[in-house]
Amino acid sequence: MTEWYLVWVDGLRGPEAQKWSSDALWGQLSRQDVIVRFPLTDREAELPIDQLARLHPIPG
Template sequence: MTQWYFVWVEGPRGPEPQKWSSDGLWGQLGRQDVIVRYELTEREAKLSLDELASLRPVPVER
């Protein structure tokens, strides 16, 4: 079964949301631009990036 992740990464214009699957995760684990990664439930995995971004906004540094 494929596991899905919602990820915030540093983009050229600031944080960008992405959705990754466990099938392709092996190539992503060493990335230095990852801000945070969330494991998604089956229900959450069906949501759009906009919906996920509103549920899990990018963390604010303090």
């Protein structure tokens, strides 16, 4: 079963939200630009990035 994550990475213009699946996550774990990773529920995994970013902001 695929799990989904909201991942905040350091982008060119500041923090950027991305949605990653567990299928592709293993290749991304060593990235140095990852700020934080939030596991998503099945319901959250269906939401668009902008809604997920509001639900899971970068920790202050």
